[in-house]
Amino acid sequence: MRYSGFQVIKEALTGHKGWKPVWRDPEPQSHYDIIIIGGGGHGLATAYYLAKEFGEKKIAVLEKGWIGGGNVGRNTTIIRSNYLLDGNEPFYEMSLKLWEGLEQDFNYNAMVSQRGILNLIHSDAQRDAFTRRGNAMMLNGADAEMLSTEQILDRYPFLNVNDARFPIKGGLAQHRGGTVRHDAVAWGYARGADMRGVDIIQNCEVTGFRLENGKCLGVETSRGFIGANKVGCAVAGSSSRLMSKADMQLPMESHVLQAFVSEGLKPVIPGVITFGAGHFYCSQSDKGGLVFGGDLDGYNSYAQRGNMPVVEDVCESGMALMPMLGRARLLRMWGGIMDMSMDGSPIIDKTHIDGLYFNGGWCYGGFKATPASGFCFAHLLSRDAPHPNATEFRFDRFSRGLMIDEKGMGNQPNLH
Amino acid sequence: MIINHPLLGPRDAAEFTYLGDASLINRPDWQSETAAQDFYEYGYLRSNPAGIHRELWFHEAGDRSWLVVTRNTVTHEISNVEMARDVARTQGRSK
Structure with missing residues (x-):
């Protein structure tokens, strides 16, 4: 069955009795x-x-x-193609292009949302590195834009740009990045x-x-x-x-990576934000939960759960970046097993x-x-x-x- | 996780940094005929088992000793902790 607006209206009028399992067993x-x-x-x-x-x-x-x-x-x-090296960037840009056409291609609503991704810069050296990365991205046909602190504050007024230890000096944005269901x-x-x-x-x-x-x-x-x-x-x-x-x-080694979701909130974070001074990234799901994560736990693991020190570390990074996070309650967290390769x-x-x-x-x-x-x-x-x-x-x-x-x-x- | 340090007793794993598989103690002979292949396997290939794993932890925020921890990677249960020095000595690796 192909999905279409017509199909949705027809099923709405006939009590949704016509939907079938979408794959066989x-x-x-x-x-x-x-x-x-x-x-x-x-x-x-x-x-x-x-x-x-x-x-x-x-x-x-x-x-x-x-x-x-x-x-x-x-x-x-998160979807993005902000890689530096030649072996990677053409591949990830191909992936982002496929994401852009995916829903039409497989006729399924995957909620691809190109709300943009922003990598924050906290030092001059990091600005150099991100400028280089942005240039590498553009050479491979991806989009990249360096943003000033003012431009960032315009869009993300809640960010703690004047943190004494890690002030925000700018950011590398990829506007075509985003999230997918x-x-x-x-x-x-x-x-x-x-x-x-x-x-x-x-x-x-x-x-x-x-x-x-x-x-x-x-x-x-x-x-x-x-x-x-x-x-x-x-x-x-x-x-x-x-x-x-x-x-x-x-x-390769298998490692556990934890991720976190807060309680559902009204729209507050546009796009995906990554902290450049620690390892922390955050976006808001369409249900309203703040979805965030950070570092691996760091030891070989096949258990789909992690330990408390990383929870604390991730939440500390989040608080440093956007103090308003402290007002939200952590709803749930989980671990996945990553196939971490040697490079x-x-x-x-x-x-x-x-x-x-x-x-x-x-x-x-x-x-x-x-x-x-x-x-x-x-x-x-x-x-x-x-x-x-x-x-x-x-x-x-x-x-x-x-x-x-x-x-x-x-x-x-x-x-x- | 709590690592039962042989000298210091039970310590929080957050005091340690993790290196990896304890087979890293067995550095190959650089003069061997097969050194290139040996070092590739030593440097890059891991058995990465689901279950009992012997691994190197460094007590960075403590007495800076290296430990060999035997841990179950499925349950995170630690069954044995040895000084890496002692393990290396029994293998004839250290003085």
């Missing part, structure tokens, strides 16, 4: 051309683009729980993929790979063996756990095993990458060649010394 077949492991944003986007753009048939998405129950359902919903992204891609014949199989955990002579023949699952010509893995924080079943060690950048690549492909290492920036990640992974799976915007996201960049280290932190995943 099929039994797994014995063999597929392509299996995607992981029914999160990236996996579902991959399946969608495989079917829609690359004309692939017989595709399945295997999900151990329910689709959209992982990081796509537990992030801070994260769950709707998973649902929209799932619906679009399902409409094109993709089998979305939930409650189906992959327990191993069937490997023979260096080739992947399929996957062992909690619902039996499923054969495939090609298997693509997109399981974010569980990447190391999954790939260890193919005896692979990955250049802070992702991997979309073949593995050394024939027919086994990998997508991961998104650190805590995976949500904004969802459309381009799906598109580029679909390109790799279908054509056995990397998409031109994802050529540097390779496994061997670590052994060859070609890291894409945006923050220059080295091989210390908890610092990216």
